[in-house]
Amino acid sequence: LGLISNTSILELSVPSVHDGGALVAFGSGVVYITLQSVISFKSCPQWNSHSTCYIRMAISVVSWIAVIPMIACASLIxxxxxxxxxxxxxxxxxxxxxxxxxxVAFGFIFFFLTFIRDFQVGIYEPKQ
Incomplete structure (x- = not known):
């Protein structure tokens, strides 16, 4: 919902809608990757390695550290x-x-790249 309003409304035409969409997109995205990192720790080592869990949590922490000044500084403009x-x-x-x-945006990209190994394990091969 945040990305839809952020990308479909030009920044200069309706700034409050654009900024609200960015807030929803980035805020909910950081909450999502944090919760997903916690789920990764809960499913470790059955589904992924400890290093993957720590990488995901590090990306989550960096995203939290970046999203707070992003919101604060954007509100001061x-x-x-x-x-x-x-x-x-x-x-x-x-x-x-x-x-x-x-x-935060690159944090999201790198976070989702950590799932490559998870999806490679679950490849379905039909019986011949």
Whole structure:
């Protein structure tokens, strides 16, 4: 729901809907990967290795560390624009928020890449 409203509403047309969608997408995504990391620990070592569990939890912690300043700095930005110039008002907040946003986004990607081994184990092969 957050991604739909975030991607379908342009940032400058209705900023509050765009920002709300980003908040839902990133917030619920971080909660999801944290819960999935806990499930990984519960199913260890039957379904995955301890190192995979620790990698998933590390990604979850980094995502939590990045999502909090992302939300805080994004809420402090008083103007909405696309092109920013260093030294402008709220540039630092925008920069920190953008770096944290990309950190969380890449965290999601790397988190989901840790499931490659899980899905390779469960390949169904029909009987001949």
């Amino acid at each position: 008083s103007i909405t624009k696309i092109d920013w110039i260093p030294g402008e008002k709220d540039y630092t907040y925008h920069f920190v928020s953008a770096v944290c946003e990309w950190t």
